[in-house]
Amino acid sequence: MNHDFIDILHDRLSQHEMAEPSGLWQEIDNSLGRSLNEKKSLVASRRNLIRAIAGAAATALMAVVMWTALSDESNTPSQGTSTVSHANEQFAQAHTSPNPITQDDSSPHEKGSVKSPSHKPQASVTAPQYQSQSHSHISNLSGTVSQVEEDMIAQNQEIEHSPSTREEPVSTRPQGVTRAETAQLTTDSLTEPVDTTMIIINEPAPPLQQLWAVTEPTRNKQPKLEFTLSYNGNLASAGSSGDNVFSDSSPVSVPENSSPDPEEPHNQETAIVKEKEQMVPVRVGLEAWYTINEKWRVGSGLVYTRMTRKMTTTYTGPDKSTWSKKTETASYLGIPLEVSRILWNRRRWALYASAGAMIEFNLKSESRQETQTELYNKKDFRDRRPQFSAIARLGLQYNVADRVGLFLEPGASYYFHNGADDNLYMKHPFRFDISLGIKLNLGK
Protein backbone atom coordinates (compact mmCIF):
# COMPACT_ATOMS: atom_id res chain seq x y z
CA MET A 1 0.00 0.00 0.00
CA ASN A 2 1.41 3.33 -0.87
CA HIS A 3 0.83 6.98 -0.44
CA ASP A 4 -1.49 7.26 -3.43
CA PHE A 5 -4.30 5.36 -1.79
CA ILE A 6 -4.22 7.75 1.12
CA ASP A 7 -4.15 10.75 -1.15
CA ILE A 8 -7.20 9.46 -2.97
CA LEU A 9 -9.06 9.01 0.28
CA HIS A 10 -8.08 12.48 1.37
CA ASP A 11 -9.02 14.11 -1.89
CA ARG A 12 -12.39 12.47 -2.12
CA LEU A 13 -13.48 12.69 1.48
CA SER A 14 -12.13 16.04 2.68
CA GLN A 15 -14.56 18.02 0.53
CA HIS A 16 -17.42 15.55 0.71
CA GLU A 17 -20.82 16.83 1.78
CA MET A 18 -23.84 15.09 3.20
CA ALA A 19 -27.37 16.08 4.09
CA GLU A 20 -27.61 17.36 7.62
CA PRO A 21 -29.79 15.65 10.22
CA SER A 22 -33.37 16.86 10.13
CA GLY A 23 -34.37 19.45 12.69
CA LEU A 24 -30.79 20.28 13.54
CA TRP A 25 -31.08 24.02 13.12
CA GLN A 26 -34.29 24.15 15.18
CA GLU A 27 -32.51 22.48 18.05
CA ILE A 28 -29.53 24.78 17.71
CA ASP A 29 -31.83 27.80 17.65
CA ASN A 30 -33.68 26.60 20.73
CA SER A 31 -30.42 25.99 22.54
CA LEU A 32 -29.23 29.50 21.68
CA GLY A 33 -32.36 30.94 23.22
CA ARG A 34 -32.06 28.72 26.29
CA SER A 35 -28.41 29.55 26.76
CA LEU A 36 -29.18 33.24 26.59
CA ASN A 37 -31.86 32.86 29.26
CA GLU A 38 -29.57 30.69 31.34
CA LYS A 39 -26.84 33.29 31.13
CA LYS A 40 -29.23 35.99 32.23
CA SER A 41 -30.55 33.91 35.11
CA LEU A 42 -27.03 32.91 36.07
CA VAL A 43 -25.92 36.51 36.09
CA ALA A 44 -28.99 37.46 38.09
CA SER A 45 -28.48 34.65 40.59
CA ARG A 46 -24.84 35.55 41.05
CA ARG A 47 -25.76 39.16 41.47
CA ASN A 48 -28.31 38.20 44.10
CA LEU A 49 -25.78 36.02 45.86
CA ILE A 50 -23.24 38.81 45.96
CA ARG A 51 -25.88 41.22 47.20
CA ALA A 52 -26.92 38.80 49.89
CA ILE A 53 -23.36 38.31 51.05
CA ALA A 54 -22.70 42.04 51.00
CA GLY A 55 -25.90 42.68 52.94
CA ALA A 56 -25.05 40.08 55.54
CA ALA A 57 -21.55 41.47 55.91
CA ALA A 58 -22.84 45.01 56.21
CA THR A 59 -25.41 43.95 58.80
CA ALA A 60 -22.79 42.12 60.83
CA LEU A 61 -20.53 45.10 60.57
CA MET A 62 -23.23 47.48 61.76
CA ALA A 63 -24.05 45.18 64.66
CA VAL A 64 -20.44 45.10 65.76
CA VAL A 65 -20.09 48.87 65.45
CA MET A 66 -23.24 49.49 67.44
CA TRP A 67 -22.28 46.98 70.10
CA THR A 68 -18.88 48.58 70.39
CA ALA A 69 -20.31 52.06 70.59
CA LEU A 70 -22.88 51.10 73.21
CA SER A 71 -20.42 49.18 75.30
CA ASP A 72 -17.99 52.08 75.23
CA GLU A 73 -20.63 54.45 76.54
CA SER A 74 -21.16 52.39 79.65
CA ASN A 75 -17.52 51.74 80.24
CA THR A 76 -14.42 53.51 81.34
CA PRO A 77 -14.93 57.09 80.20
CA SER A 78 -18.19 57.59 82.12
CA GLN A 79 -16.86 55.71 85.09
CA GLY A 80 -13.87 57.88 84.99
CA THR A 81 -16.02 60.92 84.89
CA SER A 82 -18.18 59.69 87.72
CA THR A 83 -15.09 58.82 89.65
CA VAL A 84 -13.83 62.34 89.27
CA SER A 85 -17.20 63.68 90.27
CA HIS A 86 -17.30 61.39 93.26
CA ALA A 87 -13.89 62.51 94.32
CA ASN A 88 -14.97 66.07 94.04
CA GLU A 89 -18.02 65.36 96.12
CA GLN A 90 -15.92 63.78 98.78
CA PHE A 91 -13.61 66.69 98.61
CA ALA A 92 -16.51 69.10 99.00
CA GLN A 93 -17.98 67.11 101.87
CA ALA A 94 -14.69 67.20 103.65
CA HIS A 95 -14.61 70.89 103.20
CA THR A 96 -18.05 71.35 104.68
CA SER A 97 -17.59 69.01 107.65
CA PRO A 98 -17.44 70.73 111.01
CA ASN A 99 -14.01 71.62 112.19
CA PRO A 100 -13.48 70.56 115.83
CA ILE A 101 -10.98 73.24 116.18
CA THR A 102 -13.02 76.03 114.91
CA GLN A 103 -16.03 74.97 116.83
CA ASP A 104 -14.27 75.27 120.08
CA ASP A 105 -16.26 77.97 121.82
CA SER A 106 -13.68 78.41 124.43
CA SER A 107 -11.58 80.44 122.15
CA PRO A 108 -13.07 83.58 120.92
CA HIS A 109 -9.88 84.35 119.14
CA GLU A 110 -10.19 81.15 117.29
CA LYS A 111 -13.67 81.86 116.31
CA GLY A 112 -12.84 85.11 114.86
CA SER A 113 -9.69 84.11 113.15
CA VAL A 114 -10.65 80.95 111.46
CA LYS A 115 -12.29 81.38 108.26
CA SER A 116 -14.07 78.29 107.18
CA PRO A 117 -16.23 78.68 104.19
CA SER A 118 -18.13 75.57 103.25
CA HIS A 119 -15.82 74.63 100.46
CA LYS A 120 -12.71 74.80 102.54
CA PRO A 121 -11.36 71.75 104.17
CA GLN A 122 -11.41 71.52 107.88
CA ALA A 123 -9.94 69.10 110.30
CA SER A 124 -12.31 66.23 110.61
CA VAL A 125 -10.62 64.59 113.53
CA THR A 126 -9.50 65.81 116.84
CA ALA A 127 -6.24 67.56 116.72
CA PRO A 128 -3.50 65.83 118.56
CA GLN A 129 -2.03 66.85 121.87
CA TYR A 130 -0.77 69.99 120.40
CA GLN A 131 -4.24 71.30 120.29
CA SER A 132 -3.81 72.78 123.70
CA GLN A 133 -1.10 74.88 122.31
CA SER A 134 -1.62 78.19 120.82
CA HIS A 135 -4.71 78.16 118.76
CA SER A 136 -3.41 81.01 116.80
CA HIS A 137 -0.72 78.78 115.43
CA ILE A 138 -3.30 76.29 114.43
CA SER A 139 -5.46 78.90 112.94
CA ASN A 140 -2.51 80.15 111.00
CA LEU A 141 -1.87 76.64 109.89
CA SER A 142 -5.42 76.08 108.84
CA GLY A 143 -5.38 79.41 107.09
CA THR A 144 -2.27 78.39 105.22
CA VAL A 145 -3.66 75.00 104.43
CA SER A 146 -6.80 76.65 103.18
CA GLN A 147 -4.74 78.61 100.72
CA VAL A 148 -3.20 75.38 99.48
CA GLU A 149 -6.55 73.81 99.24
CA GLU A 150 -7.89 76.70 97.26
CA ASP A 151 -5.12 76.10 94.77
CA MET A 152 -5.96 72.46 94.70
CA ILE A 153 -9.60 73.19 94.05
CA ALA A 154 -8.67 75.42 91.19
CA GLN A 155 -6.48 72.73 89.75
CA ASN A 156 -9.18 70.18 90.32
CA GLN A 157 -11.63 72.18 88.31
CA GLU A 158 -9.10 72.59 85.57
CA ILE A 159 -8.43 68.88 85.43
CA GLU A 160 -12.07 67.98 85.56
CA HIS A 161 -12.70 69.87 82.37
CA SER A 162 -9.65 68.49 80.61
CA PRO A 163 -10.69 65.83 78.00
CA SER A 164 -7.39 64.02 78.11
CA THR A 165 -7.83 63.03 81.68
CA ARG A 166 -11.55 62.44 81.68
CA GLU A 167 -11.22 58.82 80.66
CA GLU A 168 -8.59 57.94 83.08
CA PRO A 169 -9.73 56.35 86.26
CA VAL A 170 -8.84 58.26 89.33
CA SER A 171 -6.14 56.28 90.95
CA THR A 172 -5.22 56.73 94.51
CA ARG A 173 -2.00 58.47 95.00
CA PRO A 174 -0.20 58.37 98.19
CA GLN A 175 -2.29 60.86 99.95
CA GLY A 176 -1.17 64.26 100.89
CA VAL A 177 2.00 64.34 98.87
CA THR A 178 1.59 67.92 97.88
CA ARG A 179 -0.38 68.87 100.87
CA ALA A 180 2.04 67.33 103.32
CA GLU A 181 4.93 69.10 101.79
CA THR A 182 3.03 72.32 101.78
CA ALA A 183 1.87 71.80 105.27
CA GLN A 184 5.38 71.05 106.32
CA LEU A 185 6.62 74.27 104.85
CA THR A 186 3.99 76.28 106.56
CA THR A 187 4.75 74.81 109.89
CA ASP A 188 8.29 75.95 109.80
CA SER A 189 7.22 79.16 111.45
CA LEU A 190 5.59 77.31 114.29
CA THR A 191 7.44 76.74 117.47
CA GLU A 192 6.09 73.32 117.90
CA PRO A 193 5.56 70.67 115.34
CA VAL A 194 2.03 70.21 114.32
CA ASP A 195 0.91 66.87 113.21
CA THR A 196 -0.94 67.57 110.07
CA THR A 197 -0.96 64.04 108.79
CA MET A 198 -4.26 63.32 110.39
CA ILE A 199 -5.71 66.23 108.55
CA ILE A 200 -4.35 64.91 105.34
CA ILE A 201 -5.37 61.33 105.66
CA ASN A 202 -9.02 62.05 105.89
CA GLU A 203 -9.00 64.25 102.88
CA PRO A 204 -10.47 62.74 99.76
CA ALA A 205 -8.11 61.83 96.99
CA PRO A 206 -7.59 65.02 95.07
CA PRO A 207 -8.31 64.96 91.40
CA LEU A 208 -4.77 66.15 90.85
CA GLN A 209 -3.86 62.49 90.79
CA GLN A 210 -5.07 62.42 87.27
CA LEU A 211 -2.00 64.36 86.30
CA TRP A 212 -0.02 61.26 87.04
CA ALA A 213 -1.63 59.43 84.17
CA VAL A 214 -1.06 62.37 81.88
CA THR A 215 2.62 62.37 82.49
CA GLU A 216 3.05 58.66 81.74
CA PRO A 217 5.08 57.70 78.62
CA THR A 218 3.04 58.04 75.40
CA ARG A 219 1.79 54.72 74.04
CA ASN A 220 -0.58 54.05 71.19
CA LYS A 221 -3.92 53.06 72.55
CA GLN A 222 -5.46 50.20 70.68
CA PRO A 223 -8.84 51.07 69.24
CA LYS A 224 -11.71 48.77 69.92
CA LEU A 225 -12.70 48.36 66.31
CA GLU A 226 -10.74 48.77 63.13
CA PHE A 227 -11.51 48.22 59.50
CA THR A 228 -8.95 47.41 56.88
CA LEU A 229 -9.05 47.65 53.14
CA SER A 230 -6.20 45.77 51.58
CA TYR A 231 -4.73 44.85 48.24
CA ASN A 232 -2.66 41.72 47.95
CA GLY A 233 -0.12 40.87 45.29
CA ASN A 234 1.68 37.62 44.79
CA LEU A 235 5.43 37.67 45.36
CA ALA A 236 6.34 34.10 44.65
CA SER A 237 4.88 30.68 44.76
CA ALA A 238 6.25 27.27 45.32
CA GLY A 239 5.05 23.78 44.76
CA SER A 240 3.52 22.87 41.45
CA SER A 241 1.26 20.05 40.65
CA GLY A 242 2.83 19.81 37.23
CA ASP A 243 4.08 22.10 34.58
CA ASN A 244 2.78 19.98 31.78
CA VAL A 245 -0.07 21.67 32.72
CA PHE A 246 -3.27 21.67 30.85
CA SER A 247 -5.90 20.36 33.17
CA ASP A 248 -6.77 16.74 32.70
CA SER A 249 -10.39 17.40 32.06
CA SER A 250 -9.71 19.70 29.13
CA PRO A 251 -10.97 18.64 25.76
CA VAL A 252 -8.80 16.88 23.24
CA SER A 253 -5.94 19.10 22.15
CA VAL A 254 -6.20 20.90 18.90
CA PRO A 255 -3.94 19.63 16.16
CA GLU A 256 -1.44 22.41 16.09
CA ASN A 257 0.22 21.91 12.76
CA SER A 258 -2.93 21.37 10.79
CA SER A 259 -3.02 23.76 7.95
CA PRO A 260 -6.10 25.35 6.43
CA ASP A 261 -4.75 24.14 3.11
CA PRO A 262 -5.42 20.41 2.87
CA GLU A 263 -2.92 20.08 0.04
CA GLU A 264 0.01 21.12 2.21
CA PRO A 265 2.00 18.08 3.23
CA HIS A 266 2.60 17.44 6.88
CA ASN A 267 5.82 16.41 8.55
CA GLN A 268 5.98 13.66 11.10
CA GLU A 269 9.43 14.31 12.47
CA THR A 270 9.92 15.08 16.11
CA ALA A 271 9.23 18.68 17.04
CA ILE A 272 10.39 20.85 19.90
CA VAL A 273 7.72 21.83 22.35
CA LYS A 274 8.22 24.67 24.82
CA GLU A 275 5.84 25.63 27.54
CA LYS A 276 5.67 28.84 29.48
CA GLU A 277 3.50 29.53 32.46
CA GLN A 278 2.44 32.82 33.91
CA MET A 279 0.21 33.11 36.94
CA VAL A 280 -1.15 36.35 38.33
CA PRO A 281 -3.33 36.32 41.43
CA VAL A 282 -4.90 39.52 42.67
CA ARG A 283 -6.70 39.83 45.97
CA VAL A 284 -8.66 42.60 47.65
CA GLY A 285 -10.14 42.37 51.09
CA LEU A 286 -12.28 44.20 53.59
CA GLU A 287 -11.81 43.09 57.19
CA ALA A 288 -12.95 44.14 60.62
CA TRP A 289 -10.64 43.80 63.60
CA TYR A 290 -11.78 43.73 67.20
CA THR A 291 -9.31 44.50 69.98
CA ILE A 292 -9.40 42.00 72.83
CA ASN A 293 -6.72 43.68 74.89
CA GLU A 294 -3.58 45.70 74.42
CA LYS A 295 -1.82 42.87 72.67
CA TRP A 296 -4.41 40.72 70.95
CA ARG A 297 -6.92 41.32 68.23
CA VAL A 298 -9.20 39.10 66.23
CA GLY A 299 -10.46 39.83 62.74
CA SER A 300 -12.60 38.58 59.93
CA GLY A 301 -14.13 39.88 56.72
CA LEU A 302 -14.47 39.24 53.02
CA VAL A 303 -11.72 38.65 50.52
CA TYR A 304 -12.08 38.51 46.75
CA THR A 305 -9.39 36.74 44.73
CA ARG A 306 -9.01 36.56 41.00
CA MET A 307 -6.38 34.34 39.45
CA THR A 308 -5.33 34.19 35.86
CA ARG A 309 -3.06 31.49 34.58
CA LYS A 310 -1.68 31.58 31.08
CA MET A 311 0.07 28.72 29.40
CA THR A 312 1.74 29.15 26.07
CA THR A 313 2.97 26.12 24.16
CA THR A 314 5.23 26.59 21.19
CA TYR A 315 5.53 23.74 18.75
CA THR A 316 8.56 23.99 16.51
CA GLY A 317 8.89 21.44 13.76
CA PRO A 318 11.35 21.09 10.90
CA ASP A 319 9.06 22.89 8.48
CA LYS A 320 6.93 25.13 10.57
CA SER A 321 6.14 26.30 14.08
CA THR A 322 2.82 26.77 15.70
CA TRP A 323 1.58 27.77 19.10
CA SER A 324 -1.33 27.25 21.37
CA LYS A 325 -2.37 29.34 24.29
CA LYS A 326 -4.52 28.38 27.21
CA THR A 327 -5.91 30.89 29.66
CA GLU A 328 -7.50 29.81 32.91
CA THR A 329 -9.24 32.28 35.18
CA ALA A 330 -10.78 31.65 38.57
CA SER A 331 -12.60 33.91 41.00
CA TYR A 332 -12.94 33.17 44.70
CA LEU A 333 -14.75 34.77 47.62
CA GLY A 334 -13.17 34.03 50.95
CA ILE A 335 -13.89 34.51 54.64
CA PRO A 336 -10.74 34.75 56.73
CA LEU A 337 -10.44 34.39 60.49
CA GLU A 338 -7.23 35.71 61.98
CA VAL A 339 -5.69 36.44 65.33
CA SER A 340 -3.15 39.21 65.62
CA ARG A 341 -0.64 40.02 68.31
CA ILE A 342 1.07 43.35 68.63
CA LEU A 343 4.79 42.87 69.03
CA TRP A 344 5.89 46.44 69.34
CA ASN A 345 3.93 49.63 69.60
CA ARG A 346 5.26 53.18 69.91
CA ARG A 347 3.85 56.52 68.92
CA ARG A 348 2.63 56.14 65.35
CA TRP A 349 4.24 52.80 64.58
CA ALA A 350 3.16 49.28 65.34
CA LEU A 351 4.61 45.91 64.50
CA TYR A 352 2.39 42.88 64.69
CA ALA A 353 2.11 39.26 63.68
CA SER A 354 -1.05 37.50 62.66
CA ALA A 355 -2.08 33.97 61.81
CA GLY A 356 -5.27 32.29 60.87
CA ALA A 357 -7.21 30.41 58.28
CA MET A 358 -9.50 31.17 55.40
CA ILE A 359 -12.28 29.37 53.60
CA GLU A 360 -12.89 30.30 49.99
CA PHE A 361 -15.66 29.55 47.56
CA ASN A 362 -15.11 29.35 43.83
CA LEU A 363 -17.40 31.79 42.10
CA LYS A 364 -16.27 31.07 38.57
CA SER A 365 -13.58 29.08 36.79
CA GLU A 366 -13.09 29.08 33.08
CA SER A 367 -10.50 27.91 30.61
CA ARG A 368 -10.06 29.16 27.12
CA GLN A 369 -7.81 27.61 24.50
CA GLU A 370 -6.58 29.18 21.30
CA THR A 371 -4.26 27.98 18.60
CA GLN A 372 -2.44 29.59 15.76
CA THR A 373 -5.35 28.72 13.52
CA GLU A 374 -7.57 30.58 15.97
CA LEU A 375 -9.60 27.73 17.26
CA TYR A 376 -11.51 28.72 20.32
CA ASN A 377 -12.42 26.20 22.93
CA LYS A 378 -13.99 27.25 26.18
CA LYS A 379 -14.63 25.17 29.23
CA ASP A 380 -16.11 25.83 32.62
CA PHE A 381 -14.42 23.99 35.47
CA ARG A 382 -15.91 25.63 38.50
CA ASP A 383 -15.07 23.80 41.71
CA ARG A 384 -17.96 23.69 44.15
CA ARG A 385 -15.89 22.38 47.02
CA PRO A 386 -14.64 24.92 49.58
CA GLN A 387 -10.96 25.74 49.60
CA PHE A 388 -9.19 25.96 52.96
CA SER A 389 -5.92 27.71 53.54
CA ALA A 390 -3.64 28.69 56.39
CA ILE A 391 -2.30 32.24 56.65
CA ALA A 392 0.62 33.81 58.48
CA ARG A 393 1.67 37.46 58.24
CA LEU A 394 3.99 40.04 59.71
CA GLY A 395 2.67 43.56 59.61
CA LEU A 396 3.99 47.07 60.00
CA GLN A 397 1.52 49.88 60.53
CA TYR A 398 1.98 53.62 60.49
CA ASN A 399 -0.81 55.83 61.81
CA VAL A 400 -0.96 58.87 59.62
CA ALA A 401 -3.81 60.26 61.72
CA ASP A 402 -5.72 59.33 64.83
CA ARG A 403 -8.11 57.15 62.94
CA VAL A 404 -6.25 56.30 59.78
CA GLY A 405 -3.26 54.04 59.37
CA LEU A 406 -1.32 52.52 56.53
CA PHE A 407 -0.03 48.99 56.76
CA LEU A 408 2.26 46.65 54.92
CA GLU A 409 1.99 42.90 55.47
CA PRO A 410 4.29 40.37 53.90
CA GLY A 411 3.01 36.89 54.48
CA ALA A 412 2.65 33.32 53.39
CA SER A 413 -0.28 31.08 52.65
CA TYR A 414 -0.68 27.37 52.21
CA TYR A 415 -3.66 25.92 50.36
CA PHE A 416 -4.88 22.51 51.37
CA HIS A 417 -5.84 20.09 48.66
CA ASN A 418 -9.61 19.84 48.43
CA GLY A 419 -9.73 16.96 45.99
CA ALA A 420 -10.25 19.04 42.85
CA ASP A 421 -8.00 18.41 39.88
CA ASP A 422 -8.66 21.70 38.13
CA ASN A 423 -8.11 23.94 41.15
CA LEU A 424 -5.69 26.71 40.23
CA TYR A 425 -4.54 26.95 43.82
CA MET A 426 -3.17 23.44 43.56
CA LYS A 427 -0.79 24.52 40.84
CA HIS A 428 1.11 26.43 43.51
CA PRO A 429 -0.22 25.57 46.97
CA PHE A 430 2.44 27.50 48.88
CA ARG A 431 2.57 31.23 48.21
CA PHE A 432 4.36 34.30 49.42
CA ASP A 433 2.55 37.54 49.05
CA ILE A 434 2.48 41.10 50.30
CA SER A 435 -0.52 43.15 51.29
CA LEU A 436 -0.80 46.87 51.63
CA GLY A 437 -3.76 48.83 52.70
CA ILE A 438 -5.54 51.29 54.94
CA LYS A 439 -6.85 50.84 58.46
CA LEU A 440 -9.72 52.90 59.75
CA ASN A 441 -10.30 53.21 63.47
CA LEU A 442 -13.91 53.50 64.50
CA GLY A 443 -13.44 52.80 68.18
CA LYS A 444 -12.63 55.19 71.01
Next chain:
Amino acid sequence: MTNSAGIDYQQLVHDIIKGNRVAMQEMYNLTVRNMTAVCTRYVVNQEDVKDVLQESYLKAFSGIRTFTPHDENSLMAWLRRIVVNESLMLLRRKKRLNLLVNIDDVEEDIPEPELTASASTMDIGDLMALIQQLPDGYRTILNLYAIEKIPHSRIASMLGISEGTSASQYYRARKQLAKLILKHQNKEL
Protein backbone atom coordinates in the same frame (compact mmCIF):
# COMPACT_ATOMS: atom_id res chain seq x y z
CA MET B 1 -13.13 39.59 2.71
CA THR B 2 -15.56 37.93 0.32
CA ASN B 3 -15.63 34.73 -1.62
CA SER B 4 -16.82 33.97 -5.09
CA ALA B 5 -20.41 33.85 -3.82
CA GLY B 6 -20.11 37.46 -2.66
CA ILE B 7 -20.31 36.71 1.06
CA ASP B 8 -18.40 39.07 3.30
CA TYR B 9 -17.10 36.68 5.93
CA GLN B 10 -15.77 39.41 8.16
CA GLN B 11 -19.15 41.05 8.27
CA LEU B 12 -20.75 37.66 8.79
CA VAL B 13 -18.54 36.94 11.79
CA HIS B 14 -19.11 40.45 13.09
CA ASP B 15 -22.88 39.94 12.96
CA ILE B 16 -22.63 36.57 14.67
CA ILE B 17 -20.62 38.11 17.49
CA LYS B 18 -23.41 40.61 17.96
CA GLY B 19 -25.84 37.72 18.29
CA ASN B 20 -27.55 38.09 14.94
CA ARG B 21 -29.51 34.85 14.47
CA VAL B 22 -29.86 35.40 10.74
CA ALA B 23 -26.08 35.56 10.41
CA MET B 24 -25.76 32.41 12.49
CA GLN B 25 -28.17 30.57 10.29
CA GLU B 26 -26.36 31.76 7.19
CA MET B 27 -23.09 30.39 8.52
CA TYR B 28 -24.88 27.20 9.41
CA ASN B 29 -26.28 26.86 5.90
CA LEU B 30 -22.86 27.45 4.36
CA THR B 31 -21.08 24.80 6.39
CA VAL B 32 -23.49 22.19 7.71
CA ARG B 33 -23.29 19.73 4.85
CA ASN B 34 -19.53 19.57 4.93
CA MET B 35 -19.51 19.32 8.71
CA THR B 36 -22.07 16.53 8.59
CA ALA B 37 -19.76 14.53 6.34
CA VAL B 38 -16.82 15.18 8.65
CA CYS B 39 -18.76 14.11 11.72
CA THR B 40 -20.19 11.02 10.02
CA ARG B 41 -16.66 9.76 9.36
CA TYR B 42 -16.05 9.63 13.11
CA VAL B 43 -19.47 8.97 14.59
CA VAL B 44 -21.68 6.30 13.09
CA ASN B 45 -24.93 6.69 14.99
CA GLN B 46 -27.12 9.39 13.45
CA GLU B 47 -28.41 10.60 16.78
CA ASP B 48 -24.85 11.03 17.95
CA VAL B 49 -24.04 12.91 14.75
CA LYS B 50 -26.88 15.31 15.47
CA ASP B 51 -25.71 15.82 19.05
CA VAL B 52 -22.13 16.43 17.99
CA LEU B 53 -23.10 18.92 15.31
CA GLN B 54 -25.41 20.78 17.66
CA GLU B 55 -22.72 21.06 20.31
CA SER B 56 -20.14 22.06 17.71
CA TYR B 57 -22.20 24.90 16.30
CA LEU B 58 -23.07 26.21 19.76
CA LYS B 59 -19.40 26.29 20.65
CA ALA B 60 -18.56 27.90 17.34
CA PHE B 61 -21.11 30.68 17.84
CA SER B 62 -19.94 31.35 21.37
CA GLY B 63 -16.25 31.27 20.49
CA ILE B 64 -16.25 33.00 17.16
CA ARG B 65 -15.21 36.31 18.71
CA THR B 66 -11.63 35.05 18.84
CA PHE B 67 -11.62 33.90 15.24
CA THR B 68 -10.41 36.15 12.46
CA PRO B 69 -11.78 34.92 9.14
CA HIS B 70 -9.59 35.17 6.10
CA ASP B 71 -11.82 33.41 3.63
CA GLU B 72 -14.26 30.56 3.33
CA ASN B 73 -11.51 27.97 3.63
CA SER B 74 -10.27 29.31 6.94
CA LEU B 75 -13.80 29.31 8.34
CA MET B 76 -14.36 25.73 7.18
CA ALA B 77 -11.03 24.58 8.59
CA TRP B 78 -11.74 26.26 11.91
CA LEU B 79 -15.18 24.76 12.16
CA ARG B 80 -13.94 21.34 11.09
CA ARG B 81 -11.53 21.24 13.99
CA ILE B 82 -14.33 21.97 16.40
CA VAL B 83 -16.39 19.14 14.93
CA VAL B 84 -13.45 16.72 15.11
CA ASN B 85 -12.85 17.65 18.74
CA GLU B 86 -16.47 17.17 19.67
CA SER B 87 -16.59 13.84 17.85
CA LEU B 88 -13.58 12.56 19.72
CA MET B 89 -15.01 13.76 23.01
CA LEU B 90 -18.20 11.83 22.36
CA LEU B 91 -16.29 8.70 21.48
CA ARG B 92 -14.22 9.09 24.63
CA ARG B 93 -17.31 9.64 26.77
CA LYS B 94 -18.95 6.55 25.32
CA LYS B 95 -15.68 4.64 25.63
CA ARG B 96 -15.63 3.57 22.07
CA LEU B 97 -12.01 4.29 21.38
CA ASN B 98 -10.86 0.70 21.59
CA LEU B 99 -7.28 0.77 20.43
CA LEU B 100 -6.11 -2.70 21.34
CA VAL B 101 -4.20 -4.42 18.59
CA ASN B 102 -5.88 -7.59 17.38
CA ILE B 103 -3.41 -9.94 15.80
CA ASP B 104 -6.16 -11.54 13.79
CA ASP B 105 -6.66 -8.26 11.91
CA VAL B 106 -3.33 -8.55 10.18
CA GLU B 107 -3.82 -9.21 6.51
CA GLU B 108 -1.49 -9.93 3.67
CA ASP B 109 -0.56 -7.11 1.34
CA ILE B 110 -3.06 -6.17 -1.34
CA PRO B 111 -1.98 -5.23 -4.86
CA GLU B 112 -1.61 -1.47 -5.11
CA PRO B 113 -2.94 -0.66 -8.55
CA GLU B 114 -6.13 -2.57 -7.93
CA LEU B 115 -6.73 -0.80 -4.66
CA THR B 116 -5.98 2.62 -6.06
CA ALA B 117 -8.30 2.06 -8.97
CA SER B 118 -11.07 0.84 -6.74
CA ALA B 119 -10.71 3.77 -4.38
CA SER B 120 -10.80 6.24 -7.25
CA THR B 121 -13.88 4.89 -8.99
CA MET B 122 -16.19 3.62 -6.32
CA ASP B 123 -19.14 5.69 -5.19
CA ILE B 124 -18.20 8.07 -2.44
CA GLY B 125 -21.25 7.14 -0.43
CA ASP B 126 -20.14 3.54 -0.55
CA LEU B 127 -16.64 4.61 0.47
CA MET B 128 -18.08 6.43 3.47
CA ALA B 129 -20.14 3.39 4.38
CA LEU B 130 -17.05 1.19 4.25
CA ILE B 131 -15.17 3.57 6.53
CA GLN B 132 -18.06 3.43 8.98
CA GLN B 133 -17.72 -0.34 9.09
CA LEU B 134 -14.27 -0.06 10.60
CA PRO B 135 -13.93 -0.40 14.41
CA ASP B 136 -14.12 2.94 16.20
CA GLY B 137 -10.43 3.03 17.05
CA TYR B 138 -9.27 2.17 13.54
CA ARG B 139 -11.68 4.59 11.97
CA THR B 140 -10.65 7.44 14.26
CA ILE B 141 -6.94 7.11 13.62
CA LEU B 142 -7.48 6.63 9.91
CA ASN B 143 -9.51 9.83 9.77
CA LEU B 144 -7.06 11.80 11.87
CA TYR B 145 -3.98 10.72 9.96
CA ALA B 146 -5.17 10.21 6.41
CA ILE B 147 -7.91 12.85 6.12
CA GLU B 148 -7.02 15.51 8.71
CA LYS B 149 -3.27 15.15 8.11
CA ILE B 150 -2.35 15.04 11.77
CA PRO B 151 1.00 13.41 12.59
CA HIS B 152 1.15 10.39 14.84
CA SER B 153 2.87 12.36 17.59
CA ARG B 154 -0.10 14.67 17.92
CA ILE B 155 -2.61 11.84 17.55
CA ALA B 156 -0.84 10.07 20.39
CA SER B 157 -1.17 13.08 22.69
CA MET B 158 -4.77 13.67 21.69
CA LEU B 159 -5.87 10.10 22.37
CA GLY B 160 -3.55 9.37 25.25
CA ILE B 161 -1.67 6.60 23.49
CA SER B 162 1.87 6.12 22.35
CA GLU B 163 3.08 7.15 18.96
CA GLY B 164 3.85 3.54 18.12
CA THR B 165 0.32 2.49 18.95
CA SER B 166 -1.04 5.23 16.72
CA ALA B 167 1.11 4.13 13.83
CA SER B 168 0.27 0.44 14.24
CA GLN B 169 -3.44 1.21 14.57
CA TYR B 170 -3.30 3.25 11.38
CA TYR B 171 -1.49 0.41 9.57
CA ARG B 172 -4.16 -2.07 10.58
CA ALA B 173 -6.96 0.36 9.76
CA ARG B 174 -5.60 0.85 6.30
CA LYS B 175 -5.34 -2.89 5.80
CA GLN B 176 -8.86 -3.40 7.00
CA LEU B 177 -10.24 -0.70 4.75
CA ALA B 178 -8.40 -2.04 1.75
CA LYS B 179 -9.89 -5.44 2.39
CA LEU B 180 -13.37 -3.95 2.59
CA ILE B 181 -12.86 -1.96 -0.59
CA LEU B 182 -11.78 -4.97 -2.54
CA LYS B 183 -14.55 -7.07 -1.14
CA HIS B 184 -17.05 -4.44 -2.18
CA GLN B 185 -15.47 -4.19 -5.62
CA ASN B 186 -15.64 -7.94 -6.06
CA LYS B 187 -19.27 -7.94 -5.08
CA GLU B 188 -20.08 -5.36 -7.70
CA LEU B 189 -18.28 -7.34 -10.27
